[in-house]
Amino acid sequence: xxxxxxxxxxxxxxxxxxxxxxxxxxxxxxxxxxxxxxxxxxxxxxxxxxxxxxxxxxxxxxxxxxxxxxxxxxxxxxxxxxxxxxxxxxxxxxxxxxxxxxxxxxxxxxxxxxxxxxxxxxxxxxxxxxxxxxxxxxxxxxxxxxxxxxxxxxxxxxxxxxxxxxxxxxxxxxxxxxxxxxxxxxxxxxxxxxxxxxxxxxxxxxxxxxxxxxxxxxxxxxxx
Numbered sequence: 451x452x453x454x455x456x457x458x459x460x461x462x463x464x465x466x467x468x469x470x471x472x473x474x475x476x477x478x479x480x481x482x483x484x485x486x487x488x489x490x491x492x493x494x495x496x497x498x499x500x501x502x503x504x505x506x507x508x509x510x511x512x513x514x515x516x517x518x519x520x521x522x523x524x525x526x527x528x529x530x531x532x533x534x535x536x537x538x539x540x541x542x543x544x545x546x547x548x549x550x551x552x553x554x555x556x557x558x559x560x561x562x563x564x565x566x567x568x569x570x571x572x573x574x575x576x577x578x579x580x581x582x583x584x585x586x587x588x589x590x591x592x593x594x595x596x597x598x599x600x601x602x603x604x605x606x607x608x609x610x611x612x613x614x615x616x617x618x619x620x621x622x623x624x625x626x627x628x629x630x631x632x633x634x635x636x637x638x639x640x641x642x643x644x645x646x647x648x649x650x651x652x653x654x655x656x657x658x659x660x661x662x663x664x665x666x667x668x669x670x671x672x673x674x
Contacts, residue, residue, distance in 0.1 A: 451512045451650065453460055455568070457555075460674075461485060462576075464668040469674045470586045472606070472673060474631050486616060488518035499607065505598050506541075507608040507609075507610075507614060508536075508538050508539075508542050509537060509538065509614075509615075510535070510536055510537075510542065510547075510563070510606060510614065511534065511535045511537060511638065511641075511645050512532065512533070512535075512604055512606060512638065512645060513533045513534065513535035513568065513619045513637070513638045513665060514529055514532065514636065514638065514654070514659055514660065514661065514665060515532045515533075515604065515617070515619055515629070515635065516531050516532070516597075516629070516658070516661070517530060517531070517596075517597035517598065517599060517601075517609075517619065517629065517630075517636065518530075518597075518599040518621075518629065518630050518631045518635070518660065519631075519633075520631055520632060520657070520658075521631075522633070523567075523591065523633070523657070523658050524577070524620065526573075526590045526596050526597075526599075527573055527574060528574045528577040529569055529573075529574070529577060529578065529595060529658065530572070530573040530574075530597050530644055531533060531569070531571060531572040531573065531578055531635075531659070531661050532549075532570075532571050532604060532633040533568050533570050533595070533642070533661060533662070534563060534568065534569045534570075534571070534606070535567075535568055535631065536563040536564065536565060536566065536567055536568075536569075537566065537641060538565060539566075540565055541562050541563065541564045541565050541567075541630065542562065542563050543561075543562050543611075544557035544558075544562060544563060544569065545557055545558060545559045545561060546605050546608075546609030547606065547607065548590065548661050549571065549604065549605065549606060550607055551602065551603045551604065551605040551616075552598065552602045552603060552604040552605070553571070553573075553591040553592075553593055553595065553597065553598055553604070553645075554591060554592045554593040555571055555591040555592055555593075556592060557589070558589070560670075561587070561589075562580040562590060562621040562674060563587055564586065564587065567587070568586070568587065568661075568663070569587045569588065569589070570577070570582060570586055570587070570588040570589075570663070571588070571589055571590070571591050572588060572589075572590050572591070572598055572613070573590070573591060573597075574590070575588060575589065575590035578661060578662035581661060582661055583588045583662045583663060586661070586662030587662075588661075588662065590642055591665060599621065599630060599631070600620070600621050600630075600636070601619050601620035601621055602608050602618070602619070603616055603617070603618040603619075604616065604617050604618075604619070607626050607643040615645055615646075617645060617646055618646070619636060620648070623648070624648040624649070625648045625651060626651060626653040628653035628654050629654075632653075633655040633657045634653035634655070634656070634657065634658075634662075635653070635655065635656075635658065635659025635660070636651055636652075636653065636654075637651065637652055637654045637659070637660070637666065637667050638650060638651060638665060639651060639667050639668075639670075640665075640667070640668050640669070640670070641668065645664045652667050654665075654666045654667065655667060659667070
């Protein structure tokens with residue numbers, strides 16, 4: 451005859467009353483006795499999942515996109531860039547993070563983004579280094595393709611390959627049209643605005659944008 455498995459109440463009772471051989475593994479409050487206090491502690495957590503909690507990553511923002519430079523500046527292949535902003539009070543190590551979809555970029559072990567600072571990712575880093583601040587953190591994206599002049603989605607993925615931020619920019623449909631070949635870059639209007647919303651983006655007040663520096667439009671918005 452098949453023996454019926456003990457129920458929860460029976461198992462809890464066994465945990466309290468049965469003597470332990472080497473040590474009282476059920477003694478949750480370490481008073482040398484498996485008693486009612488231990489039972490109540492166990493009941494508080496009854497049903498909790500024992501799966502490992504997902505990794506938590508700091509917030510990073512996409513702060514500037516120069517997808518179609520003006521011909522007076524040069525070819526798209528020389529001057530396109532995008533920029534990340536770190537709104538946190540601590541620098542962030544970027545190893546394992548990556549950009550995907552619009553461009554491919556895998557950040558390396560030495561790549562960091564300073565607190566309240568920027569990391570510029572260029573299509574042609576040699577060209578952009580001529581206008582970047584001396585201390586700017588920067589790299590060149592891995593793919594040879596450029597940013598689409600009519601718009602596409604830039605994805606920032608954390609080391610667990612989860613999309614942490616995505617901006618689907620366009621050259622119309624509520625997005626500023628000036629960055630589409632007229633000279634300005636596309637700038638995130640101000641810190642604190644929704645990064646993915648078209649209303650949160652505007653054109654730079656500086657020809658060619660502000661790579662590695664605070665956006666020219668910051669402080670001019672009127673966030674509600």
